[in-house]
Amino acid sequence: MSVLVYTENWDGKFKKSSFELVSYASKVAEMMGTSAVAVSIGNVDEAELKLLGNYGAQKVISVNQDNLKTLDSQAYTSAIASVAEKIGAKVIVVANNNSGKSIAPRLSVRLKAALGAGVSKLPISTSPFTVYKRAFSGGAYADVVLKTDVKVITLAQNSFDVIETANNAVIEKMDISVDAPKTQVKEVQKQSGKLLLTDAEIVVSGGRGMKSADNWAPIVELADLLGGATACSRPVSDEGWRPHDEHTGQTGKIIAPNLYFAVGISGATQHIAGVSSSKYIVAINNDKSAPIFEVAQYGIVGDAQKVLPQLVAAVKEIKGK
Amino acid sequence: MKILVCISNVPDTTTKVKFVDGDTKLDTNGIQWVINPWDELSLTRALELKDDASTGVKSVTVAHVGLATSEPTIRKALAIGADDAIRVNADPTDAYNVAAQIAEVVKKEQFDIIMCGIESSDFNSSAVGSMVAEFLGMPSVSAVSNLKIENGTAVITREIDGGKEIISVPAPFVAIVQKGIAKEPRIAAMRGIMMARTKAIKLYEPVAIDALTETAKFEMPAARAACKFVDAENPKQLIELLQAETKLI
Ligand SMILES: Cc1cc2nc3c(=O)[nH]c(=O)nc-3n(C[C@H](O)[C@H](O)[C@H](O)COP(=O)(O)OP(=O)(O)OC[C@H]3O[C@@H](n4cnc5c(N)ncnc54)[C@H](O)[C@@H]3O)c2cc1C
Ligand SMILES: Nc1ncnc2c1ncn2[C@@H]1O[C@H](COP(=O)(O)O)[C@@H](O)[C@H]1O
Numbered sequence: 001m002s003v004l005v006y007t008e009n010w011d012g013k014f015k016k017s018s019f020e021l022v023s024y025a026s027k028v029a030e031m032m033g034t035s036a037v038a039v040s041i042g043n044v045d046e047a048e049l050k051l052l053g054n055y056g057a058q059k060v061i062s063v064n065q066d067n068l069k070t071l072d073s074q075a076y077t078s079a080i081a082s083v084a085e086k087i088g089a090k091v092i093v094v095a096n097n098n099s100g101k102s103i104a105p106r107l108s109v110r111l112k113a114a115l116g117a118g119v120s121k122l123p124i125s126t127s128p129f130t131v132y133k134r135a136f137s138g139g140a141y142a143d144v145v146l147k148t149d150v151k152v153i154t155l156a157q158n159s160f161d162v163i164e165t166a167n168n169a170v171i172e173k174m175d176i177s178v179d180a181p182k183t184q185v186k187e188v189q190k191q192s193g194k195l196l197l198t199d200a201e202i203v204v205s206g207g208r209g210m211k212s213a214d215n216w217a218p219i220v221e222l223a224d225l226l227g228g229a230t231a232c233s234r235p236v237s238d239e240g241w242r243p244h245d246e247h248t249g250q251t252g253k254i255i256a257p258n259l260y261f262a263v264g265i266s267g268a269t270q271h272i273a274g275v276s277s278s279k280y281i282v283a284i285n286n287d288k289s290a291p292i293f294e295v296a297q298y299g300i301v302g303d304a305q306k307v308l309p310q311l312v313a314a315v316k317e318i319k320g321k
Numbered sequence: 322m323k324i325l326v327c328i329s330n331v332p333d334t335t336t337k338v339k340f341v342d343g344d345t346k347l348d349t350n351g352i353q354w355v356i357n358p359w360d361e362l363s364l365t366r367a368l369e370l371k372d373d374a375s376t377g378v379k380s381v382t383v384a385h386v387g388l389a390t391s392e393p394t395i396r397k398a399l400a401i402g403a404d405d406a407i408r409v410n411a412d413p414t415d416a417y418n419v420a421a422q423i424a425e426v427v428k429k430e431q432f433d434i435i436m437c438g439i440e441s442s443d444f445n446s447s448a449v450g451s452m453v454a455e456f457l458g459m460p461s462v463s464a465v466s467n468l469k470i471e472n473g474t475a476v477i478t479r480e481i482d483g484g485k486e487i488i489s490v491p492a493p494f495v496a497i498v499q500k501g502i503a504k505e506p507r508i509a510a511m512r513g514i515m516m517a518r519t520k521a522i523k524l525y526e527p528v529a530i531d532a533l534t535e536t537a538k539f540e541m542p543a544a545r546a547a548c549k550f551v552d553a554e555n556p557k558q559l560i561e562l563l564q565a566e567t568k569l570i
Pocket of ligand 2: 326327328329330357359360384385386387413416419436437438439440441442444445446447448449450
């Protein structure tokens with residue numbers, strides 16, 4: 001018996017989100033009186049694999065083979081399901097990101113294991129095994145009972161803090177043969193070096209109240225100064241003021257930073273659906289009755305064009321820049 | 322080529338949800354039901370592909386797992402332009418069960434491309450599409466922002482962290498679609514609405530498959546602390562507050 005956690009890597013490296021995932025899996029294992037085992041797919045060196053031990057993984061299983069070079073959901077599902085069966089995993093934890101979403105539901109069917117998707121807390125109880133997940137796009141949460149012996153959980157991003165422990169993980173290389181993938185990646189277009197919106201702990205986001213693409217400089221500057229990323233509401237990306245990958249909300253990206261600045265954003269339900277899991281929301285809006293203030297913890301009622309430069313100046317002062 | 326678009330029937334996205342029966346069920350009083358936004362866009366893309374003769378797409382079918390009460394939503398899909406519709410007569414309470422029902426439909430009717438949305442706005446599971454594929458042993462591609470058919474083969478754009486991948490995949494397969502798949506949802510024209518009234522919705526009785534999950538209860542989101550307002554004349558105070566109270570700056 002054990003808890004298996006799939007830790008994705010990005011060009012051979014793990015991210016903070018990988019460590020959050022392992023920390024979570026270790027806590028779940030503790031609740032069940034067992035230990036956490038991580039599985040890594042692809043080419044990751046031993047030193048990097050060892051890092052997972054610092055967050056509680058007792059063992060790290062490394063699978064590396066040609067048929068797993070690109071993310072093919074069938075091939076990855078086969079590989080992870082085989083590892084789960086070999087070690088007798090009772091719970092499999094996967095990230096609720098694009099890759100996790102393409103693997104976890106398949107694992108659920110393959111192993112006839114109930115899926116708890118987008119879980120944002122430790123299980124409420126282990127018997128019956130009950131998880132807490134987002135429902136109605138953040139309008140509510142649901143306590144869902146996973147009724148099978150084996151369970152699959154996808155953990156919402158940024159919903160669990162990393163917990164460091166002194167622990168030396170055993171690294172095991174496992175050979176697992178999987179069929180050749182049916183999907184073929186023809187071309188990859190990647191922008192590297194940019195902080196990803198879904199990884200950012202601080203996000204500065206602008207809405208239609210910013211009036212024009214030309215007014216974005218202080219938003220970008222504030223985000224840069226805070227080591228954060230920029231985002232926007234849907235009309236802004238529809239207008240072409242900002243790139244589509246910044247569109248946040250129900251029909252764009254769903255994010256959960258620690259600090260979310262909503263500048264000139266009214267706070268429509270569809271926008272809030274994408275940001276309601278942020279730890280703190282700061283609103284800047286010239287309309288005191290804008291719904292964004294109902295979900296914000298900090299607010300300024302004022303003109304963004306006047307307020308933003310002063311915020312930038314204040315941050316510069318604090319950071320000594 | 323035949324396309325199947327799976328549609329979920331969800332409360333209008335502006336609905337403030339409430340619950341009944343000891344918070345175990347959605348209070349459906351006064352709720353406006355709509356096609357899940359992603360499914361509306363995937364239907365739009367399927368119809369665009371059909372409109373283009375070079376793709377060889379001959380028909381677009383919609384499938385829905387739900388009770389008779391969701392027929393208006395299915396009619397809407399027909400009015401937008403779907404050729405025909407299938408309803409599996411079961412209460413959709415668990416993604417595994419829903420996917421199993423859809424897989425049965427596909428086994429009987431045979432489709433080349435099955436389209437699902439990245440998530441339903443009510444269950445938010447992001448599960449049904451990939452589950453259907455696994456039940457059928459088909460490849461699936463997630464986070465699809467573009468789907469084209471070139472010389473009889475599907476060419477898919479998949480969103481990845483900080484970029485895109487262009488993928489080719491042999492039919493039959495499941496495409497799980499997200500932002501980008503179509504610009505604006507297609508709207509039903511008068512002619513479509515008239516025609517939809519007479520189109521038959523094919524009814525399937527569900528196969529016996531246990532649900533693997535059960536919703537014990539719903540909860541409202543934890544209340545957030547009330548907003549602390551800072552004077553617009555002194556924005557610096559906001560940064561000082563954030564620094565002192567959140568320790569994030
Ligand atoms: C199916 C569906 C899905 C949708 N999905 C999304 C989604 O994913 N994401 C999303 O964002 N939207 C989505 N929408 C759109 C959503 O309903 C709102 O229309 C949108 O969020 C509004 O964007 P906004 O707040 O930028 O603009 P507005 O609602 O126009 O708000 C602008 C705000 O700026 C304020 N303002 C104006 N001037 C100033 C100034 N000088 N200084 C400060 N403040 C100022 C105004 O008071 C106002 O509150 C969706 C809609 C539908 C129907
Ligand atoms: N009851 C249903 N009937 C048909 N398709 C569904 C149903 N529920 C979900 N789907 C499909 O699965 C997608 C993802 O839903 P979910 O897994 O609930 O997040 C939706 O966008 C639909 O395409």
